Amino acid sequence: MKLEQLRPMKAVTGTLPVDEEGWAFEIKWDGMRILTIIRADQHTLLTSNGIDATRRYPELGGLAATLAGHTVVLDGEVVAFDDKGRPSFGRLQHRMHVGGAAEVRRRAEEVPVSYILFDLLHLDGHDVTPLPYVERRRVLADLVPDDGSWTVPQHRLAGEGQSLLDAAKEQGLEGVVAKRVDSPYLPGKRSPAWRKVKARLRQEFVVGGWQPGEGNREGYLGSLLVGVYDAGTLRYCGKVGTGFKSRDLDRLGMLLAERELDKPPFDPPPPRIVSRVAHWVRPDLVAEVEFGEWTEDGILRHPSYLGLRDDKPATDVVREG
Numbered sequence: 406m407k408l409e410q411l412r413p414m415k416a417v418t419g420t421l422p423v424d425e426e427g428w429a430f431e432i433k434w435d436g437m438r439i440l441t442i443i444r445a446d447q448h449t450l451l452t453s454n455g456i457d458a459t460r461r462y463p464e465l466g467g468l469a470a471t472l473a474g475h476t477v478v479l480d481g482e483v484v485a486f487d488d489k490g491r492p493s494f495g496r497l498q499h500r501m502h503v504g505g506a507a508e509v510r511r512r513a514e515e516v517p518v519s520y521i522l523f524d525l526l527h528l529d530g531h532d533v534t535p536l537p538y539v540e541r542r543r544v545l546a547d548l549v550p551d552d553g554s555w556t557v558p559q560h561r562l563a564g565e566g567q568s569l570l571d572a573a574k575e576q577g578l579e580g581v582v583a584k585r586v587d588s589p590y591l592p593g594k595r596s597p598a599w600r601k602v603k604a605r606l607r608q609e610f611v612v613g614g615w616q617p618g619e620g621n622r623e624g625y626l627g628s629l630l631v632g633v634y635d636a637g638t639l640r641y642c643g644k645v646g647t648g649f650k651s652r653d654l655d656r657l658g659m660l661l662a663e664r665e666l667d668k669p670p671f672d673p674p675p676p677r678i679v680s681r682v683a684h685w686v687r688p689d690l691v692a693e694v695e696f697g698e699w700t701e702d703g704i705l706r707h708p709s710y711l712g713l714r715d716d717k718p719a720t721d722v723v724r725e726g
Contacts, residue, residue, distance in 0.1 A: 408442050408478055411526055411592045413453050416582055416599035418725040421570060425563040427587065429538065432558070432573060433580040433601055434521050435492040436484035437501065437716050441520075443469045444476040450483075452716035458483075461503055463513055464554045465520050471550065479549070480524035480590075485516050491577060494693055498712040502656070520555040526590055534590035541590065562586075573604045580604040607695040608725045609717055613639060613670040614685045615661055616646075625654045626661070629692060629710065630683060632671050633724045641671040642703060642724075644679065645694055648710035657713075661686050689719045699724075 422428050439458060442449045448469035450458045462483060485496040499516045503509050525545040526534050533541055546557045561569050570581050580603040588598035610631035618627030628646030632639045649657070664686035674680050691714045697707035703724070 406592075408444075408527060409449070409451065409455075411440060411478055412455065413438050413440060413480055414524075414591050414593070414599065415595040416584075416601040417595060417597050419597075419600040419602065421566050421581075421602050422583055422600070425566050427585060428563055428566065428583050429542075429586050430561040430566040430569050431523055431582045431584065432569070432578060433582050433603070434482040434484050435494045435579045436482040436497055436518075436521070437714075439481060439483050439520070440526070441465070441468065441479040441481070442477075443472050443479070446470065446473050454716060454718050456715065458716075460506070460509060461500055462518055462520075463509060464517060467552065468520070468549075468555055471552065472548070475548070476527065476529050477525065477548070478527035479522055479545070480526060481520050481522035481555075483518050483520055485518050492579075494711050501715065502713070518554070522549055522555060522557045523560075524590060526592065534592060536589065537587045538584050538590075539586045560584075570602060570604060578604060579607065603726070605695060606698065606726075607693065607711070609691050609714060609722045610642060610645075610694050611639060611688045611719045611722050612661075612686060612690040612692055613641070613688045614675075614683045615657075616644065616679070616682055616684070622654075626657050629657075630671075630675060630679065631692060631694065631705075631708075632688075633722050634720055635723065637720075638672045639670050639688055640703065641673075641675045641679075643705040643708060645692065645705070645708045645710050647708075648695075653710065653712075660690060660713075664689070691715070691717055691719050691722055 438453045440451045446469050452458050484492040487493040487496055496516055499512055503512055525541045549557050573580055583600040585598040612629050613632050614630035616627045618625045628644040631645055632641045666685040666687055669685045670688040693711040693714055695709050695711055696705045
């Protein structure tokens with residue numbers, strides 16, 4: 406397989422292992438998953454679905470110089486931190502959707518990012534994915550020195566999973582990821598050897614329609630109609646009507662207008678009280694949403710919009726947990 410064809414290994418959603426022996430624990434970073442390929446002092450940044458994101462994050466170009474002489478594939482998360490030092494997907498939105506080179510440079514100065522590295526797939530002609538997690542982590546930490554724009558954070562071992570999750574909850578972080586210390590890296594696969602444990606309920610949803618706003622939102626988007634795929638069918642999961650900033654409303658309005666459909670993409674369609682004033686769209690936009698809980702009939706309670714993602718195909722979006 407060519408290095409450019411590699412895709413990230415994925416975790417299942419679950420709870421902390423009852424017996425933590427044989428597990429390691431990391432913070433779940435609230436950012437964009439990126440594979441970095443470095444060869445001959447050049448680097449390429451690829452999203453989870455293979456989109457080239459190199460030009461979005463010029464501050465990460467120095468990593469190629471740091472690893473000059475090596476051919477490597479690294480796995481990590483590009484993160485933007487808020488004023489309290491917490492990863493913020495909302496702030497990262499400023500860097501994910503950019504125009505020309507001048508705009509990229511301006512936004513890089515306003516919202517710098519960090520690259521949180523947590524795995525190694527290839528090193529100098531050798532496929533290291535069969536190695537155990539702890540061995541790949543050791544080689545990664547020895548290979549990449551910490552810098553202001555990238556870091557290899559220390560993981561925690563057995564007995565520290567619950568305390569790390571408690572700290573994530575206290576600090577308002579997304580959660581933790583539990584990984585079997587003996588697990589190989591399975592490119593493009595979702596494996597129970599990696600388990601994401603959420604401190605907050607949030608996931609991706611597919612946008613299948615929208616409703617117009619009222620009051621001070623009249624003439625603008627009022628709410629997004631979202632769903633998840635189940636056995637190839639898009640199932641309706643509810644309305645998301647909060648969390649939007651002015652720039653979100655403008656951008657979403659343009660994107661939704663470009664995707665207008667005559668019929669609902671959901672099967673079955675949403676209830677008539679929703680459908681009668683709905684506008685339908687081609688279901689290829691993926692939104693990150695935080696919410697309170699699922700109802701018994703699979704509808705979101707208290708959902709809030711966080712931003713759009715372009716690093717995951719809409720057809721891969723399913724209910725988590």
